[in-house]
Amino acid sequence: MASYAVSVRDGRGSSLTEKHPVTIAICCLAMICAAFATVDITAYLVMLGMLAVAVLVGKIPKANIVKIIGLVIPLCFFITLIQTLSQGGPDIASYMIGSYAIHFSYAGVVLGAAITLRVLILAITMTTFFALVSPPRLTRALYDLGMPFKYAYAFTLALHFLPLIINEISTINNAQKCRGYDIDRCNFIVKSIKIIPLMIPLIIMCLRRASSIALAMDLKAFGSITNRTFYLELKPASVGEKLTAGLFVTGSLLFIIRSILY
Amino acid sequence: MMETSTEKYNLPLAKMSINPIPGRVDTKGVVSSVLISLAMIGMMQFGERLDTILFGGLFPVSGRIISFTLIGFGTMMYGLIPGLIVAEINPFIGTATGSSPIAPFFFITNALQAIAAIISGKLIKNVVSLKFCFVYSILATVLLTCAYIPLHIFYFKMPWEKLIPMYAFQGAMTIFIPPFLIYGLLKTVKSAGFFEE
Numbered sequence: 001m002a003s004y005a006v007s008v009r010d011g012r013g014s015s016l017t018e019k020h021p022v023t024i025a026i027c028c029l030a031m032i033c034a035a036f037a038t039v040d041i042t043a044y045l046v047m048l049g050m051l052a053v054a055v056l057v058g059k060i061p062k063a064n065i066v067k068i069i070g071l072v073i074p075l076c077f078f079i080t081l082i083q084t085l086s087q088g089g090p091d092i093a094s095y096m097i098g099s100y101a102i103h104f105s106y107a108g109v110v111l112g113a114a115i116t117l118r119v120l121i122l123a124i125t126m127t128t129f130f131a132l133v134s135p136p137r138l139t140r141a142l143y144d145l146g147m148p149f150k151y152a153y154a155f156t157l158a159l160h161f162l163p164l165i166i167n168e169i170s171t172i173n174n175a176q177k178c179r180g181y182d183i184d185r186c187n188f189i190v191k192s193i194k195i196i197p198l199m200i201p202l203i204i205m206c207l208r209r210a211s212s213i214a215l216a217m218d219l220k221a222f223g224s225i226t227n228r229t230f231y232l233e234l235k236p237a238s239v240g241e242k243l244t245a246g247l248f249v250t251g252s253l254l255f256i257i258r259s260i261l262y
Numbered sequence: 263m264m265e266t267s268t269e270k271y272n273l274p275l276a277k278m279s280i281n282p283i284p285g286r287v288d289t290k291g292v293v294s295s296v297l298i299s300l301a302m303i304g305m306m307q308f309g310e311r312l313d314t315i316l317f318g319g320l321f322p323v324s325g326r327i328i329s330f331t332l333i334g335f336g337t338m339m340y341g342l343i344p345g346l347i348v349a350e351i352n353p354f355i356g357t358a359t360g361s362s363p364i365a366p367f368f369f370i371t372n373a374l375q376a377i378a379a380i381i382s383g384k385l386i387k388n389v390v391s392l393k394f395c396f397v398y399s400i401l402a403t404v405l406l407t408c409a410y411i412p413l414h415i416f417y418f419k420m421p422w423e424k425l426i427p428m429y430a431f432q433g434a435m436t437i438f439i440p441p442f443l444i445y446g447l448l449k450t451v452k453s454a455g456f457f458e459e
Contacts, residue, residue: 039419064359071314072363078318079418086421115418123363130358150292151347157296158351165300195308195328196443200450202304203335206297207456213297214290222289 016058020237021133021141023245028129030248034255035121044117051124060131068123076119080112087111135159140232150223172201282383285341295336295344299351302332306352310362319362321428323435330440333372334398335447337379338389345376371409378402390448395441403436
C-alpha cells in the first residue's frame, strides 16, 4: 500500500495517464457494465485482452496485477466450489462420503470459470483506472465536476498520510512488543482478535495528529477561497478520446441489449 | 480583509449537539476522518487476510467487524460527511492497490454503515451507550445483508438459499462483537479528552 503512495508521488507517466480522467472513467464504467451484462467466456477473454493492452500501454506496475490475480484465486476457488456443488446437469465427478453423495456439476465449473473472469475484469479495470488517473488529476477532475475542493482533496490527503500511518502502526506494534504483547508471534486467527491493543493507541494518535494537521492547514487558509487556482491543468478531451469513450459506451450498450433479448 | 466564520461544534455529533447531516465539515472534521480511515486501512491488513483465507473474501467477517467499529466511530464523532469520507477512502485505496478483489463493492457497503450510524443517532440520542452501539450494529448488519444478497445473486450467480447459514454466521458476529469495540473506543477517546461537550 505504501508503495502505491510512493509510486503515485513519483509520477510514472505514459501516454494513457495524460488522457482526461473523465474519459478514462467512462471507458472503465462501460467495461464494468459490459462484464455485468454477460456470462460469456469468449467475451470476457476479449475484455481481458483489451485490459492487457491498457496495462502494457499505461505502464501499470505488473506487481499490482499479479497481486490482484493472487487475491482473486481463493475467492474464485470458493465460488467455483459452491457453483460446482449446487448446479444441476451432467456431473464431471461424484463421490460417496459415507451415505452422502457429492456431485461435481459440469455447468457449475463453467459458470465458476465465467465468474472468475468477471471478478478479474472488475478488479483489473478498477486498478487500471486508479493507476492511470493519479490522485491530483482525480482531485482536479472531481473539482471541475462540481465537488467541493475540501472533499475532493481528501483522497490526495489520504495518499500523503498513508505511509505515515503504516509507520505509526509499526511503531505501536514495537512499543507493545516491548511491553510483552507480541502480536506477530500469534497465528492469523488470534492475530485478528488481538488487534485491539493496536487499534486504540492508533486512533488516539490519529486524533491528536489530526488536530495539529488541521490547525496547520487552517493557518494556511485552506478552503477559505472558493475559486481556487491549480498548478495542474487538465487538457480537454480530444476528439479521438471522445470517440473512444463513445465506442466503449456503444459496446457496453450492445452487451446489455443482447443480455435483455437473449 | 478576509472574514471567516467559525462554527462551534460539540463532539460527538451524534449526541445531536448539532445536526449530524452534513456533520462537522470544517478542516478538522475532514482531516480527522481521513486519518481514521487510514487507521482502518492499517487495521484491515490483519482482518482481510483472515477473511481471504477462510472464505476467499466472499464473506468478510473480521474485516467487517473492523469497518463497523471505525466507520461507526467516525460517523458518531463527526457526522455524515466525515463518516462517508472514512467509509470511502478504504475502497479507494483497496481498489487502487488491489488489496481485495471485491473492494469496488465496499464503496456501497461502507457508505451504508455510515448511514446506519446516522439513523441510529436519530433513534437513540446518547451515543456513548451500549444500547446505541447495539442498535447501530443491528441496523448496519441488516442493511449490509440486504446489499450483499443482490451482489451474491446477480454478480457471483450464487444460490442464495444455500448461503443463509453464512449470512447467519456473519450477522451473529457483526451484531455481537462491534458494539463492545465501539463502546470501548468511545469511552477511551472520551477519557483521553477528545470529547468537546
